[in-house]
Amino acid sequence: MSDTNIQDLEPKGVQNDELHAVENGRVVSTEAVKEMPVKELQLNNSGKPHEKYMVDARETRTNYFDPVVWQQMKGMAEVFKNSGALGSSENASTLVMKIQAGYEMGMKPIESVKSFYFVNGVLNIFGAAVVRRLREHGWRIEYKDEENKCAATITKGDEIYSDTLTFDEAKQSGWVESYGKLKPGWMPGANRKLKLRYGVISMLIKTYIPEVLGSAVDIAEVAMDTVPLFEQSNNEKNSEIVSNSHDEDPITDSQRKTILALAAKHEIKVDNIDSMSQKTARAWIAGINQK
Numbered sequence: 001m002s003d004t005n006i007q008d009l010e011p012k013g014v015q016n017d018e019l020h021a022v023e024n025g026r027v028v029s030t031e032a033v034k035e036m037p038v039k040e041l042q043l044n045n046s047g048k049p050h051e052k053y054m055v056d057a058r059e060t061r062t063n064y065f066d067p068v069v070w071q072q073m074k075g076m077a078e079v080f081k082n083s084g085a086l087g088s089s090e091n092a093s094t095l096v097m098k099i100q101a102g103y104e105m106g107m108k109p110i111e112s113v114k115s116f117y118f119v120n121g122v123l124n125i126f127g128a129a130v131v132r133r134l135r136e137h138g139w140r141i142e143y144k145d146e147e148n149k150c151a152a153t154i155t156k157g158d159e160i161y162s163d164t165l166t167f168d169e170a171k172q173s174g175w176v177e178s179y180g181k182l183k184p185g186w187m188p189g190a191n192r193k194l195k196l197r198y199g200v201i202s203m204l205i206k207t208y209i210p211e212v213l214g215s216a217v218d219i220a221e222v223a224m225d226t227v228p229l230f231e232q233s234n235n236e237k238n239s240e241i242v243s244n245s246h247d248e249d250p251i252t253d254s255q256r257k258t259i260l261a262l263a264a265k266h267e268i269k270v271d272n273i274d275s276m277s278q279k280t281a282r283a284w285i286a287g288i289n290q291k
Contacts, residue, residue, distance in 0.1 A: 073099045076109055086113070094118060101215035105133070117220040124223040125216035127198040130205070133212050143197055150196035154204055161208045165200040167192065175199075175225035179266045179288070185221070198222055247279035255281040262288045 061067065077095035080086060086095070095113060101123060102112020115129035125133075134141055134154065144151040148167035153160065167186075170176050176186040185191050202222040205212050217223065251259075256273060259281060263270045266288065276284070 069103065073103070073109075080113060097123060105214035106136075116216065117223075119220065119223040119227045122217050122223060122227050123215065124218050124220040125213065126220045127194070127201070127222075130198075130201065130212065130219050133214070134201075134205075137209070137212055139209070139212075141201070145193060145197075148192070148196075150193070150200050152197065152200040152204060154201075154209075161204050163200050163203050163207075165196050165203065167196065170196070170199060170225075173226075179268050181267065183225070185224070195221060195225075247277060249278050250274075251276040251278060251281045255285070258285055 073096050074092070077092040077099060080095050081090060081092045098116040099109050099112045101116055102109065107115060111129075115125055117124050117126060131141065138156045140155045142153045142155070144153075149164060150166075151162065151164040153162040167176070170186070176183060185195050198219050198221045202219045206218070218226070251273065255276075255278065259270060259273060259276075262268075262285065268288075
């Protein structure tokens with residue numbers, strides 16, 4: 001059986017993917033193992049291959065998994081978390097996910113940490129990083145900004161894709177308001193301009209060139225508005241308001257106090273509260289508590 005002494009390998013580690021089975025300080029070629037006579041493939045008492053021909057998956061580098069890189073990622077994640085520079089919402093596990101996603105997309109560790117953002121458990125990539133991804137994939141981007149409207153065109157060779165997004169369309173989609181108030185990101189000015197740009201780019205990418213998103217699901221600035229809508233819809237399906245004999249009776253004092261307290265907490269203006277029925281009041285309270 002041919003083998004290679006581990007000391008003969010380059011200092012940086014095993015360069016040949018075929019050299020990965022380790023036995024008694026030696027790296028044994030998998031091809032050599034395949035070519036061994038059957039009588040040399042010793043079996044243990046259980047009938048399974050002898051341990052000396054088995055390789056721990058955690059120590060085996062494949063196209064899918066590199067244990068050295070994995071250990072480095074976990075080490076970096078712990079250091080980044082302990083630095084206190086990333087906020088209380090970050091932990092070692094989420095940092096490893098970000099670093100791994102960036103690794104799959106050709107990013108460096110710090111770039112990965114800065115480029116990804118979780119929205120309700122969904123991994124998304126920030127708009128600035130998406131623009132860079134487009135350029136790395138050879139796409140050229142052009143915007144045409146108008147009041148409450150953005151048109152975008154992406155071009156690569158003979159491929160040209162265009163789309164538009166208006167503030168009214170975003171509003172109709174439920175993106176721009178929360179608890180009846182305009183979200184800060186959708187305030188008139190630069191914030192709204194960026195939201196419209198990222199919104200139209202998201203539509204173009206998901207429709208025509210989804211590979212640009214890599215391991216991410218969507219652009220983070222867009223997902224902040226869209227992901228909660230899906231969850232709200234699911235919650236509404238699972239929280240039907242049970243009817244009772246007092247549904248059409250006027251709102252009770254207890255319901256009125258609860259609604260006023262919730263409205264003050266969320267800075268919401270409540271109109272015609274005294275004209276509400278008990279069922280309407282229960283639905284209003286349930287809706288606010290789901291958000």
